[in-house]
Each structure stands twice: as C-alpha cells, then as structure tokens.
Amino acid sequence: MSRFWTDKIASLDxxxxxxxxxxxxxxxxxxxxxxxxxxxxxLVAMQEQVSERLRLYPxxxxxxxxxxxxxxxxxxxxxVFVGNGSDEVLALAFMGYFAGGxxxxxxxxxxxxxxxxxxxxxxxxxxxxxxxxFNIVPTDYENLDVSGVVVTNPNAPTGKALPLSDIxxxxxxxxxxxxxxxxxxxxxxAQSAVTLVNQYPNLLVVQTLSxxxxxxxIRVGYALGHSxxxxxxxxxxxxxxxxxxxxxxxxxxxxxxxxETYLKEICDKTIATRExxxxxxxxxxxxxxxxxxxxxxxxxxxxxxxxxxxxxxxxGILVRFFGSNKPRIGNYLRITIGTDxxxxxxxxxxxxxLS
Ligand SMILES: *Cc1c(COP(=O)(O)O)cnc(C)c1O
Numbered sequence: 368m369s370r371f372w373t374d375k376i377a378s379l380d381x382x383x384x385x386x387x388x389x390x391x392x393x394x395x396x397x398x399x400x401x402x403x404x405x406x407x408x409x410l411v412a413m414q415e416q417v418s419e420r421l422r423l424y425p426x427x428x429x430x431x432x433x434x435x436x437x438x439x440x441x442x443x444x445x446x447v448f449v450g451n452g453s454d455e456v457l458a459l460a461f462m463g464y465f466a467g468g469x470x471x472x473x474x475x476x477x478x479x480x481x482x483x484x485x486x487x488x489x490x491x492x493x494x495x496x497x498x499x500x501f502n503i504v505p506t507d508y509e510n511l512d513v514s515g516v517v518v519t520n521p522n523a524p525t526g527k528a529l530p531l532s533d534i535x536x537x538x539x540x541x542x543x544x545x546x547x548x549x550x551x552x553x554x555x556x557a558q559s560a561v562t563l564v565n566q567y568p569n570l571l572v573v574q575t576l577s578x579x580x581x582x583x584x585i586r587v588g589y590a591l592g593h594s595x596x597x598x599x600x601x602x603x604x605x606x607x608x609x610x611x612x613x614x615x616x617x618x619x620x621x622x623x624x625x626x627e628t629y630l631k632e633i634c635d636k637t638i639a640t641r642e643x644x645x646x647x648x649x650x651x652x653x654x655x656x657x658x659x660x661x662x663x664x665x666x667x668x669x670x671x672x673x674x675x676x677x678x679x680x681x682x683g684i685l686v687r688f689f690g691s692n693k694p695r696i697g698n699y700l701r702i703t704i705g706t707d708x709x710x711x712x713x714x715x716x717x718x719x720x721l722s
Contacts, residue, residue, distance in 0.1 A: 382483045385687050394712055396703040397685040399523075399552075399662050401581035403636070403706075405619070406629040409582065412622035416615045425614040427605075432617055435624040436589055440561045445594040448601060449620075451611035453551060453575035453588025458484055459603045460571060460590065464545040465490050469514040474503055476696060477519045478549065479689075490514065501525045501656060501664075505536040516541050519549040521557045524689070524701040526658030528557035538567045545596065547571045552660035554579035554634050555641075561591055568593040578661055579634050580623045585616040637661050641704045647714045648702075651721055662703045664696075670721060672698045682716050 368377070385398035404410070433447040440447075450456035461484040465471045470493035473481050485492045495507050501522075508516060518537060521528040538546050546569055548560045553574065560572050571592040577583035590600060604611065612620070623630075645655050645663060653665040666672060676688035687701040704710065 378486070380483065380486055382480045386685060388685070391683065393680075394684045394705060394709045396662075396705050396709065396713065397687040397701075398583075399578055399660075399703045400583050401578065401633060401637070401661070402704075402709060403581050403633045405581045406623045406626040408626045408629070409580075409619040409623040413585075413615045413619040416618045421614060423614075425610055425612060425617050427609045429612050429617055431621045432587075432589075432612070432624065435621045436591070439624055439627065440564075440591055442561075442564060442591060443594065446564060446591055446597055448590040448592075448597045448604075449612060450588050450590075450604065452577065452586040453549070453573050454480060455586075455611060456573050456588045456590050456600070457481075457547075457549065458487075459600050459607075460545070460547055460573070461485070461490065462488055463599050463603045464547070464571070464596075465515040465517075467514045469512060471515050471517065472508065472511050472513045473517040474519070474522065475694075476501065476522075476525060477517075478523050478551075481517055497522075497525070501527055503527075503529055503533070505529075505533045505540075508537045509540045511541065513541075513544060515544045516546045517549065518546065519551070520560070521552045521555070521659040523552065523660065524662070524664050524687070524696070524699070525656050526552075526660045526662060526664050527656055528659035531558040531560065531563070534560045535563065538563065538570055542569060545569050545571055547573060550574045551578055552662075554630065555661050556638060556659035564591055564593065568595065571596055576620055576623055580630060581633060582619065582623055585619050587612060587616055587620040637704050640707050640710055643707070644702075644704060644710045644714075647710070648717075651714070651717050662701050664699055664701050666699045667721070672700050675717070675720065676700060678720050679713070679716055684713055684716055686713075 429449045432449055433444040436447045437444045466488040470491040472493045472495055475494040475496045493513055498504050553559045563570055571590050573590045575588040648655050648665055653667050655663050655665045673691050691697045
C-alpha cells in the first residue's frame with residue numbers, strides 16, 4: 368500500500384499464476400505447459416534473430432505471423448489479431464468489447480483471469496453456473512442482458528469440451544454482443560469455432576501458442592474473427608503498445624504455426640499419455656472429469672486434495688490446487704499431462720501416498 372496508489376490500484380485483485388519455483392527442479396504438472404520442446408524449426412528461426420538486427424524494432428503489423436495463421440485457418444490476414452500471449456489479447460478484447468456498462472457473462476468455474484480483467488475495467492461479472500457435472504448449459508445463455516459472453520472451450524480447469532452446435536446456439540442467442548470463445552486448449556481434442564468466423568460477425572476466437580505449440584516462453588496469442596472486430600483490437604493495441612511481439616517471438620511463432628506436422632505429433636503424444644494417465648488415476652480411486660485438454664481435473668473420495676498437493680510437492684512433483692475454500696472445486700487437483708515418464712513418476716508417488 369502506498370499513498371501514491373490510486374483507488375483503482377488499491378481495488379485490484381490480481382491474477383495469481385501457478386507456481387514457477389526457482390529453488391529446485393520439479394516435475395512441473397501445474398501450469399499446463401508442454402513437456403515437449405517447441406518445433407525445431409521455430410528454435411532455428413529464433414536463433415537466427417539473435418543478431419545485429421535486434422537494434423531494429425520488429426514489424427508492428429506482424430505480417431509474417433498473420434499470414435501463417437490466416438493460411439492455417441483459411442481466413443484473410445485482416446481476420447487475424449496477434450498479441451503478447453492470449454492474456455494480452457483477452458485484456459484488449461475485454462477493454463474494447465465488454466466494458467460498455469452491462470455485465471459480462473461467463474461460467475462460475477472457468478479461467479480465473481476473466482474476473483481479474485473484469486475488475487480492472489470495472490465490468491460486473493454475470494456468473495453462469497456450470498451444472499452438477501461441470502457442464503456449460505447453452506440454454507443458460509439465452510435472454511441475457513449483457514455486454515458480451517465469454518465461453519472457454521474446452522473449459523479450464525474442468526477440461527470438458529462443448530460440441531460446436533452448442534457454441535453455435537450461444538452465438539445465435541447473443542447476436543448483438545461479442546461472444547468470445549477462448550480456445551487455449553482446443554488442439555488437444557475439441558472442435559474449434561474458427562470454422563464459424565465467416566458466418567458470425569460477433570464471434571471472436573482466441574487461441575495461444577503457449578500450450579499445444581509448446582511456446583509459453585515467448586508469449587504469443589491471437590484472435591480470429593470478423594475484420595471489423597479485428598480492426599477494433601488493432602486500434603486499441605496501437606493506442607497502448609505498437610510492438611508487443613518482439614523479433615524473436617515473431618520469427619519463432621511464424622515458424623511454429625507453419626510446422627503443422629510437429630503440432631500434430633506433440634498433441635497426439637499428449638492425448639495418448641492423457642488417456643493412459645486417466646486409467647492410472649482411476650485405478651488409484653480418483654474420479655477424473657473427461658478431458659479434451661492437456662490436463663485432467665481429478666478428485667479422490669478418500670484423500671484430501673490439499674494433502675495430496677502438499678505431499679507431492681514435498682516429493683518434487685507440482686500439481687495445481689486452487690484452495691480448499693473454492694466452492695465446488697476445493698477438493699480437486701488440476702494435473703498437467705507431462706511425458707510418459709513424468710506421469711509414471713506421478714503414479715508411483717500417488718500409489719505410495721494412498722496406500
Ligand atoms: C493458458 C491460458 C490462457 C493464456 O495463455 P497465454 O497465451 O499464455 O497468455 C488463456 N486462456 C486459458 C483458458 C488458458 O488456460
């Protein structure tokens with residue numbers, strides 16, 4: 368607290384990211400990073416940028432990256448916006464499209480950053496409860512008097528995916544506001560709403576290179592939508608920071624997006640490991656929600672989640688525990704899917720712990 372703080376700063380309730388401990392080497396299954404290296408082509412492209420050219424500003428329009436993304440999703444480049452991680456894209460979208468005075472609809476259990484952005488821009492959240500099985504119920508998104516809707520598909524931290532027809536129902540029920548679909552995990556097994564972009568001028572699809580493309584370290588995310596929605600984001604971005612994507616990130620992200628073979632290879636590996644891990648966790652008595660992501664959300668009927676979290680940490684394995692005070696999810700753990708070896712180490716530790 369400082370006497371120089373504005374009331375705004377004092378009122379904020381900032382996002383708390385998962386631990387990134389620097390003290391020792393953990394098996395990190397707590398922040399949904401990829402256990403695999405980024406595309407080798409992306410690494411080479413980034414290394415090439417470490418040169419005298421770094422004295423120059425990067426391309427403020429990120430043309431190479433937008434072209435690669437447009438090609439990959441069969442859109443025009445003016446339907447693509449890129450930012451410093453999808454968190455930045457979300458922050459700009461909230462400021463631009465949801466701060467109009469009415470509440471913003473999103474699920475009661477979802478990515479916790481949405482509430483933080485809402486606080487930052489003085490947007491009132493209109494929380495729509497997931498059903499008892501942690502499903503988003505599309506009919507709950509009808510007749511809302513809101514500034515916009517955010518749907519996370521697949522949802523986090525539950526891991527559950529909605530079919531495209533449900534996303535379409537939400538879009539049809541909310542034609543006069545922007546419906547933002549956060550698809551941070553879509554490459555791990557859900558249907559993307561990108562195919563609906565040309566049909567729905569109110570649809571903004573947000574994705575990231577941090578999870579499926581194993582590039583959390585370079586901070587690149589993007590939005591896909593109608594060119595008018597994208598132009599709005601560009602106006603905001605260019606009123607704040609013209610160069611959020613540096614030369615190294617731009618080169619790496621472009622090469623990573625172009626390397627679709629590698630993307631598929633590491634996603635397939637993660638999906639296979641996930642299916643194996645679910646079997647092992649269930650054999651240990653966990654109940655695991657069906658996951659279309661690179662993590663699983665699990666609870667044990669006999670052993671307290673916080674105790675499991677602490678005991679695993681003691682043994683050098685980090686998973687995400689959101690706090691025992693959290694309604695409905697206070698006894699759940701979110702476990703990122705690591706390599707087969709990391710998941711085997713987890714299973715061994717859990718077996719010892721539960722016996
Ligand atoms: C990880 C995550 C993000 C943020 O990703 P970055 O691109 O790394 O900022 C956004 N939304 C959801 C649901 C996420 O899980």
